Amino acid sequence: MKKIVKPILAFALLFGAASCTDEQDLIFTTPPAEFKILSPQSGESVVLSPDTPLNPGLALTWEDADYGAETQVNYTIQVDKSGDNFDTPLDVTSTTTTFATINSDVLNGASVASGLTPFTQGGLEVRIKSTIGTxxxxxxxxDVITYLVTPYSTELPKLAVPGNHQGWNPPTAPRIAASAFGQTDYEGYVWLDGGYKFVAPDAAGNFNWGNTDWGDDGSFSGVLVATGESDCTAAAGYYRVQANTTTLAYTVTPTTWGIIGSATPGGWDNSTxxxxxxxxxxxxxxxxxxAAELKFRANNAWTINLGGDGNDDGSMDYDGPNIASPGAGTYLVELDLSNPRKYSYTLTAQ
Structure with a gap:
């Protein structure tokens, strides 16, 4: 018996080792299609807009999945970026019918999460997964169709401003923001105290050293250089910070803020x-x-002033409309410039 067991054991070990090697070399591919998507056709497209979030973004119909018996079938719509072969599919919605409509905002979120670039047409692969309760x-x-989607983003691009003022830590550094997606005219208000730099996010949106960063070109004349050896620098104070990563120009303007207007003690002549x-x-x-009107301005001058939100974008506007006082009385006035390009104020009765 010993003479028989040894060859069998050796064969089993050899087979097991080969099996492990084979598993490591496996290439996982999309399962073969067992039923068809009827609409839309592969290659159809949609341009999504934040102005119409509840509009249909994708209307799907498909054949029944055949399980050989009368049973309820559960369907899940899955998407992934074209070329990714559903290695990490995203489940968008589920139903027990053979049709589904996905709203624009839901499709937009799924498209961006899958890796499509906002405001750029990209391919989104779509398939239906079916299961039964057994x-x-x-x-x-x-089968898989390719749906061409142009997603959007309502998030403004941002840079981190790490420096001596906060311990040179990009993840917790204050941010400055561009005026719109695709723009590079960053602005924000930051308390600075010594050296600082500008740091871009990585592909996942994280701010860390090792990402692209900009410092002064060494002339200290408002010129940036990528991965610059020289830190930008400023004396301790509160600044309007502007940086353009295309023109490589930056400025920091010291500011102190006050309130002015016919509703204020100084009228329209002097800031409080x-x-x-x-x-x-x-x-x-x-x-x-x-019970009159007011505005906010920096440095007791009109060069930098903020009024109401005249264009309904959720931020006070430079040179914006006068703000109506809520009425005669004593108020706690608060001006919040910490959220770049989303400036706000409150007037709280005391």
């Missing part, structure tokens, strides 16, 4: 100063107002 039943898949609160990152003050 224990141990295997999933069946439809506010005080910067480093904890809340807001400019604050307790001010007696009348």
């Amino acid at each position: 224990t141990g039943s295997e999933a069946k898949y439809s 100063p506010l005080t910067y609160n480093a904890t809340t990152k807001k400019w604050t003050g307790t001010v007696v107002l009348t």
Whole structure:
């Protein structure tokens, strides 16, 4: 018996080793189609817009999946970026019918999550996965269509501004933002104190050293250079920070803020100063107002001033409309410039 067992054991070990090697070399591909998507046709396209989030983004119909018996079938719409072969499919929605409509906002989120670039047409592969409730039943898949999607983003591109003012830590550094997606005219308000740099996000949106960063070109004349050896520098203070990564120009303008207008103690001639609160990152003050109008301005001058949100974009506007006082009384005035290009204020009765 010993003479028989040894060859069998050796064969088993050899076979097991070969099996392990084979498993490592396996290439996983999309399962073969067992039913068809009827509409839309592969190659059809859609341009999504944040103005119409509830409009249909993708309307699908497909054949029944055949399980050989009368049973309820559960269908899941799956998507992935073209060329990824559904290695990490995203489940968008599920149904027990053979049709589904995906709203524009849902399709947009799925498209961006799958890796499509906002405002650029890209291929999104779509398939239907079917299952039934029976224990141990295997999933069946439809054929795959390519749907051409132009997604959007409502997030403004941002840069981090790490430096001596916060411990040179990009993940927690204050941000400056561009005026729109695809633009490179970054702006924001930051308390600076010594050296600082500008750091771009990586593909996943994280800010870390090792990403593209910009410093001063060494002339300290407002010129940036990528991966610059020289830090930009500023004396301790609160600044309007502007940087353009295309023109490679940057400026930092020191600012102190106040409130002005017919509703304020100084009228339209002199600003009533506010005080910067480093904890809340807001400019604050307790001010007696009348039932009239006001605005916010920097440095007791009109060069930089903020009024109401005249274009309904969720931010106070430079040179914007006058702001109506809520009425005569004493108010806690707060100006929040910490969210770049989303500037806001509050007037709270005391």
